[in-house]
Amino acid sequence: MKKNMWEFKQSADPAVAELYIYGDVESDSTNFWTGEVQRSETSANAFRAALEKSPELEQINIYINSYGGSVFEGTAIYNQLRRCPAHKTVYVDGFACSVASVIAMAGDEVVMPKNTLMMIHNMWWGAVGNASELRKSADDLDTINAAGRRAYLTKAGKKLTEEKLTELMDAETWLTAEQCIALGLADRYADADADMSGASEFLKKANLDAEQRLTMQKSLAAQLRSLMRPAADPVPPPKEPKPAGIMQMLAGTQ
Numbered sequence: 001m002k003k004n005m006w007e008f009k010q011s012a013d014p015a016v017a018e019l020y021i022y023g024d025v026e027s028d029s030t031n032f033w034t035g036e037v038q039r040s041e042t043s044a045n046a047f048r049a050a051l052e053k054s055p056e057l058e059q060i061n062i063y064i065n066s067y068g069g070s071v072f073e074g075t076a077i078y079n080q081l082r083r084c085p086a087h088k089t090v091y092v093d094g095f096a097c098s099v100a101s102v103i104a105m106a107g108d109e110v111v112m113p114k115n116t117l118m119m120i121h122n123m124w125w126g127a128v129g130n131a132s133e134l135r136k137s138a139d140d141l142d143t144i145n146a147a148g149r150r151a152y153l154t155k156a157g158k159k160l161t162e163e164k165l166t167e168l169m170d171a172e173t174w175l176t177a178e179q180c181i182a183l184g185l186a187d188r189y190a191d192a193d194a195d196m197s198g199a200s201e202f203l204k205k206a207n208l209d210a211e212q213r214l215t216m217q218k219s220l221a222a223q224l225r226s227l228m229r230p231a232a233d234p235v236p237p238p239k240e241p242k243p244a245g246i247m248q249m250l251a252g253t254q
Contacts, residue, residue, distance in 0.1 A: 062106075068099045071102075088106055088109075092112045096118045112186045113192065114178070114189055115193045118180050120172075
């Protein structure tokens with residue numbers, strides 16, 4: 001069955017709902033010429049509206065395959081899920097990158113097939129202005145990053161220190177399911193591997209040249225190979241050189 005990029009649907013049981021996050025998390029926008037508000041199907045507003053239709057929910061199953069998106073929208077969705085009294089089970093169906101990994105942290109249980117990946121990094125944005133405005137922008141971003149780290153630390157508990165998390169985020173780290181479980185960012189493996197046949201779309205979306213794609217493929221392959229051997233220390237393997245432009249793709253609209 002084909003899943004929509006973003007779908008919140010009721011199951012046969014009215015107390016259970018399923019949320020598919022299969023794409024970038026994006027905010028509503030305004031048409032510059034007409035002033036018309038263009039609603040995003042992956043915004044926090046859209047999620048809130050869907051959630052309000054089912055106040056009696058007892059279980060939400062959340063399926064994620066996303067490269068990230070707007071930190072503001074993703075953080076709002078995370079907080080809405082945290083407030084919701086229903087039990088939340090998150091399934092990583094491929095990639096949970098950037099702010100999509102923050103949304104995953106709202107799960108009471110996070111389940112990852114052994115061949116899936118999570119990517120965590122520092123948030124970023126563009127800024128224009130004078131020296132004072134740019135310095136303030138940097139300070140504001142530090143505050144936002146500190147708030148973002150709380151989502152991971154709340155989920156991980158004693159398995160992850162803030163110092164270690166900061167190191168991983170500074171390095172823009174890819175984590176295997178094994179590493180996520182060791183760090184407390186996931187709770188258990190799924191019963192079967194995920195269908196990663198669409199992973200090549202990740203490289204196409206990045207708009208990389210042949211050499212950069214090869215570098216990224218090697219990086220992903222190194223992460224997946226680590227699943228084949230036990231890790232005494234959950235620190236990820238050495239990073240491959242980061243291809244130019246990949247940050248923008250992974251961060252979506254961040």
